[in-house]
Amino acid sequence: MTADQADEVMAEYLLKGGKMLAKSCKVCGYPLFEYKGETQCVVCPLAASEEPLHEPEPPAPAPESGRSPAPAAREEPQGEAAVEIERTIVHLCERIRGEQRPDECLTLMKAVERGARALARLGHR
Numbered sequence: 001m002t003a004d005q006a007d008e009v010m011a012e013y014l015l016k017g018g019k020m021l022a023k024s025c026k027v028c029g030y031p032l033f034e035y036k037g038e039t040q041c042v043v044c045p046l047a048a049s050e051e052p053l054h055e056p057e058p059p060a061p062a063p064e065s066g067r068s069p070a071p072a073a074r075e076e077p078q079g080e081a082a083v084e085i086e087r088t089i090v091h092l093c094e095r096i097r098g099e100q101r102p103d104e105c106l107t108l109m110k111a112v113e114r115g116a117r118a119l120a121r122l123g124h125r
Contacts (some may be wrong), residue, residue, distance in 0.1 A: 003110065004032055006043045010111070011118040013042050015081055020088045020111065022095065029107045031092075082122050089115040 010030065012021060018035040025032055025041035033042050092112045099105040 005046060007110070007117065008113045009042050009046055010114050011121065014085055014088075014115065015121065016116045017081060018042070019084060020092075020115070022091060024104070024107060030104065031107075031111050082119060085118050086113050087120075087121075 002016045006028075010020070010033070013033050013035055016035075018033045021034055022038065023039075024030065025044060028041060028043050028047060030041065031042040032039055034040075035042070038084070089112050092108050096105055096108045096112070098116045099108060
């Protein structure tokens with residue numbers, strides 16, 4: 001598995017509403033994610049199978065009373081995802097400043113880069 005594959009998987013989870021946590025996987029060193037109420041490493045399953053991990057399914061929309069959502073309502077989750085990614089990047093940068101281990105610092109810096117790529121894919125900054 002390449003770092004680019006790991007980047008893509010983590011970016012997809014961020015875009016689908018997953019939350020990158022401040023904790024790292026003890027096996028691969030990549031950040032853990034909270035997705036659908038579970039804390040998990042999204043990279044280890046990819047590395048174990050060496051097959052592309054299926055893209056996480058988006059949350060099912062809540063049923064409304066016969067109305068179709070307005071276009072702005074459909075774009076809102078992306079805005080929320082961008083805000084969460086930005087917060088995560090800031091948190092990761094704070095962790096980098098105090099990190100003494102070079103390998104962990106590199107892992108955190110890669111996560112920041114992935115977050116920036118995810119923001120770019122969302123059309124932010």
